[in-house]
Amino acid sequence: MRYNLEIGDILINKGDKKSFHINEISGVAFCGKNEGKTLLITAGVHGGEYVGIETCMRLIGELEPGKMYGNVVICPVLNKDGFLHGVKQICTVDGKNLNREFPGDKYGTFTQKIAYDVEKYLYPLADFIVDLHGGDMNEKLIPLIFFPYDAGEKMREYVGDIAGRMNVYFRVGSYADNGLYSYAAKKNIPAMLYERGGHGIWSESDVIAEKEDLYKLMEILGIIREGYDISVNKSQKEIIKAEYVGADSDGFWYPYFTVGDNVKKGELLGIVRSMDGIVVQMVRAKFDAIILYYTLSLGVRKNDILMAYGREI
Ligand SMILES: [Zn+2]
Structure with missing residues (x-):
């Protein structure tokens, strides 16, 4: 066998x-x-x-x-x-x-x-x-x-x-x-x-x-031969540069955009407040970009990813 x-x-x-x-x-x-x-x-x-x-x-x-x-x-x-x-x-x-x-x-x-x-x-x-x-x-x-x-x-x-x-x-x-x-x-x-x-x-x-x-x-890959449409997805876009923003400290996270939103360089994407309400981090876009994902949690720990955004090719 x-x-x-x-x-x-x-x-x-x-x-x-x-x-x-x-x-x-x-x-x-x-x-x-x-x-x-x-x-x-x-x-x-x-x-x-x-x-x-x-x-x-x-x-x-x-x-x-x-x-x-x-x-x-x-x-x-x-x-x-x-x-x-x-x-x-x-x-x-x-x-x-x-x-x-x-x-x-x-x-x-x-x-x-x-x-x-x-x-x-x-x-x-x-x-x-x-x-x-x-x-x-x-x-x-x-x-x-x-x-x-x-x-x-x-x-x-x-x-x-x-x-x-x-x-x-x-x-x-x-x-x-x-x-x-x-x-x-x-x-x-x-x-x-x-x-x-x-x-x-x-x-x-x-x-x-x-x-x-x-x-x-x-x-x-040729593993199945069922006639699935494997043509190029023309509406898909390539992201060549991505930025992953981490929290500078523990606190409250307030995102201002959602996934798929287009943002401009310098735009305020969200803020982190400390436990006593003071704004301790202002997240601004480093370049024109689209929001890929972000955290929904109100509470975040230092170094947690707050948001990821990227620039199209
Ligand atoms: Zn995962």
């Missing part, structure tokens, strides 16, 4: 599917009946970003390996601790943000070990990685994709082209290198981070839209 997908010590027959567990990581692998590329879909790096997590669950129920050319490996909740505790961004065990811990550490903390296992066991499988995020419990965002801007010209063009076929408003060039997808890109594995939904809600319409994009991605 011949196998063509192996995860850790789990071998999966062609045309079959199997759940797998590697330390803290759980997932389901679909091994196509026919040869082809392998797509790794991860979600729940941030446990409160539900649209991606639920989209994975739907795909797990729907994919048919007997019809596939290649493999799809799905990990719906990489940070199970954060998901089950309903906390934003972090694992409660060590207080770390998994998307800032790459490369991982085999002998490190709880979160660093998860990052290590992703690198050791999942990265090597993948011809392409999509990591699903969204606005967190306290964030409102417009659907967008982050793609690697700093991992070589070929990577930028290849992933940028694929991102450009998805049904999101923006693709944002990113210079990050310590997250699941961004570190993968540094390791020469094509990868992108997909964002949809927010503030602790998963709507049916968002899940359906995200699922449609993932089927398109499989079609682009």
Whole structure:
């Protein structure tokens, strides 16, 4: 008998599917009946970003390996601790943000070990990685994709082209290198981070839209051949420069704009007041831009991201 997908010590027959567990990581692998590329879909790096997590669950129920050319490996909740505790961004065990811990550490903390296992066991499988995020419990965002801007010209063009076929408003060039997808890109594995939904809600319409994009991605990679429309999304815009504004101190946050708003250089985007009501931070746009996401929380801690905005190409 011949196998063509192996995860850790789990071998999966062609045309079959199997759940797998590697330390803290759980997932389901679909091994196509026919040869082809392998797509790794991860979600729940941030446990409160539900649209991606639920989209994975739907795909797990729907994919048919007997019809596939290649493999799809799905990990719906990489940070199970954060998901089950309903906390934003972090694992409660060590207080770390998994998307800032790459490369991982085999002998490190709880979160660093998860990052290590992703690198050791999942990265090597993948011809392409999509990591699903969204606005967190306290964030409102417009659907967008982050793609690697700093991992070589070929990577930028290849992933940028694929991102450009998805049904999101923006693709944002990113210079990050310590997250699941961004570190993968540094390791020469094509990868992108997909964002949809927010503030602790998963709507049916968002899940359906995200699922449609993932089927398109499989079609682009040749894993399914169902005739999905994979033409370029002409209304999508590329963001070449983004600014992520953090809080200078703990306090009250009052944003003056919402996602999708256009703002002018110098315009006041929001203020932070201290506990005694004094304005301690005035956030002004550094350039003409569009608001990509912002935090809805009235209370913010020092260094929390207040708002992100970017400039179109
Ligand atoms: Zn996230």
